[in-house]
Amino acid sequence: MAKKILRTRLCDMLGIEYPILSAGMGPSLVGEKTGAPVELVVAVSEAGGLGVLGAAGYSVDEMIAAIREIKKLTDRPFGVDLLLPGDIVAGGDPPDGGAKEMPLSALLKTLPKAHYEWLVKTREEMSLPEVELMVGLDATTFRPHAAVRACIDEKVPLFCAGLGNPGFMVKDAHAAGMKVLGIAGNAKNARRIAESGADLVVAQGYEGGGHTGRVGSVALWPQAVDAAAPTPVLAAGGIGDGRGVAAALAMGCVGVWVGTRFLASDESGAMDIQKKTILRATDEDTRRTYIYTGKTSRAIYNRFHDLWDKSGLEPLPFPMQVLLASAMVEMFNQAGNEEYVGPFSGQIAGMITEIKPAARILTDMVEEAVDILSRKLPESVVVGG
Numbered sequence: 001m002a003k004k005i006l007r008t009r010l011c012d013m014l015g016i017e018y019p020i021l022s023a024g025m026g027p028s029l030v031g032e033k034t035g036a037p038v039e040l041v042v043a044v045s046e047a048g049g050l051g052v053l054g055a056a057g058y059s060v061d062e063m064i065a066a067i068r069e070i071k072k073l074t075d076r077p078f079g080v081d082l083l084l085p086g087d088i089v090a091g092g093d094p095p096d097g098g099a100k101e102m103p104l105s106a107l108l109k110t111l112p113k114a115h116y117e118w119l120v121k122t123r124e125e126m127s128l129p130e131v132e133l134m135v136g137l138d139a140t141t142f143r144p145h146a147a148v149r150a151c152i153d154e155k156v157p158l159f160c161a162g163l164g165n166p167g168f169m170v171k172d173a174h175a176a177g178m179k180v181l182g183i184a185g186n187a188k189n190a191r192r193i194a195e196s197g198a199d200l201v202v203a204q205g206y207e208g209g210g211h212t213g214r215v216g217s218v219a220l221w222p223q224a225v226d227a228a229a230p231t232p233v234l235a236a237g238g239i240g241d242g243r244g245v246a247a248a249l250a251m252g253c254v255g256v257w258v259g260t261r262f263l264a265s266d267e268s269g270a271m272d273i274q275k276k277t278i279l280r281a282t283d284e285d286t287r288r289t290y291i292y293t294g295k296t297s298r299a300i301y302n303r304f305h306d307l308w309d310k311s312g313l314e315p316l317p318f319p320m321q322v323l324l325a326s327a328m329v330e331m332f333n334q335a336g337n338e339e340y341v342g343p344f345s346g347q348i349a350g351m352i353t354e355i356k357p358a359a360r361i362l363t364d365m366v367e368e369a370v371d372i373l374s375r376k377l378p379e380s381v382v383v384g385g
């Protein structure tokens with residue numbers, strides 16, 4: 001079959017063949033480094049899309065090593081995604097030379113008393129093991145300025161800000177020949193990110209996996225396109241095949257940013273058990289919750305959600321809630337309590353029935369979108385005039 005052509009102005013901006021980006025997914029459980037590792041980035045970029053490294057769970061040095069590995073494996077463009085909440089960025093980086101790692105048990109003692117006591121009580125009641133993990137305090141999230149500087153020094157082709165507005169680094173990134181992307185969950189933030197000078201805005205709807213807002217994709221995409229204009233917008237949240245790609249392009253988006261579908265690929269960093277959970281999930285099996293990060297994020301529903309709801313506790317600010325949730329999830333993991341563990345995932349999980357190589361996910365999407373957009377419409381649709 002002849003190779004399909006699917007191009008938008010995004011392809012010219014980024015130097016890619018197809019307007020499909022794999023989302024920068026960080027870790028969704030303790031024990032994994034990232035959902036979107038080097039292997040996924042390279043597979044997607046080599047297949048003609050653009051792969052984005054999920055660098056939120058890395059230390060700055062690990063991120064630099066991963067960037068250099070990608071450059072060795074492909075000469076195609078790629079991206080790096082960081083979580084940069086405004087308050088953490090404004091607070092500046094902690095001074096160098098401090099402890100690079102601390103035991104989670106020591107960090108947990110810095111939590112508010114009620115949260116710490118709840119954790120201890122739950123551990124005792126459920127006979128869970130004490131966990132002794134080392135937590136990297138040199139993670140990109142805790143050292144946002146060093147992490148951004150490293151991306152600029154490495155001249156990463158596309159810098160992606162998963163949380164927060166990347167405006168503070170746009171000038172330096174442009175001077176290094178880079179493009180900058182920010183993610184928004186409503187029209188107001190899409191406009192703000194565009195006004196801050198970013199080159200691209202991702203509009204991520206309510207149904208997406210990971211951190212997510214309150215507006216559904218079909219309502220959000222066209223409103224974000226209007227709000228961000230003339231800055232181009234990519235669609236995210238609920239895209240799992242070529243039908244989603246065609247819908248996004250029909251609404252005026254220049255491309256798509258796809259998470260959950262690429263998490264269920266051979267090359268993603270998700271654990272096998274997480275991939276299987278996604279295959280089993282129906283469209284109703286995810287929930288939006290504050291449990292994991294203190295901000296609303298969507299994950300596969302599991303019994304940890306009920307346990308947290310019953311606790312009556314308020315979620316802690318990001319990233320303190322991450323510490324609490326990480327400890328809990330690791331205890332459940334070590335005790336083999338699988339029904340208390342579920343990965344970040346979007347509602348599109350219900351449509352995913354097969355773990356595939358990332359390149360095939362991408363080419364299947366392209367072929368189906370091209371069929372639809374070249375007017376091979378479903379038989380039930382008649383157009384003319």
Ligand SMILES: Cc1cc2nc3c(=O)[nH]c(=O)nc-3n(C[C@H](O)[C@H](O)[C@H](O)COP(=O)(O)O)c2cc1C
Pocket residue numbers: 023024025026027028035054055056081082083161162163183204207208209210211236237238239257258259260261263343344345346347348
């Ligand atoms: C496992 C997982 C981890 C994620 N981690 C991040 C992250 O670290 N940074 C980020 O910008 N977005 C993250 N997201 C959100 C994705 O970037 C993307 O916006 C979302 O997955 C799109 O919706 P979809 O899952 O329906 O495709 C994550 C999503 C998933 C499923």
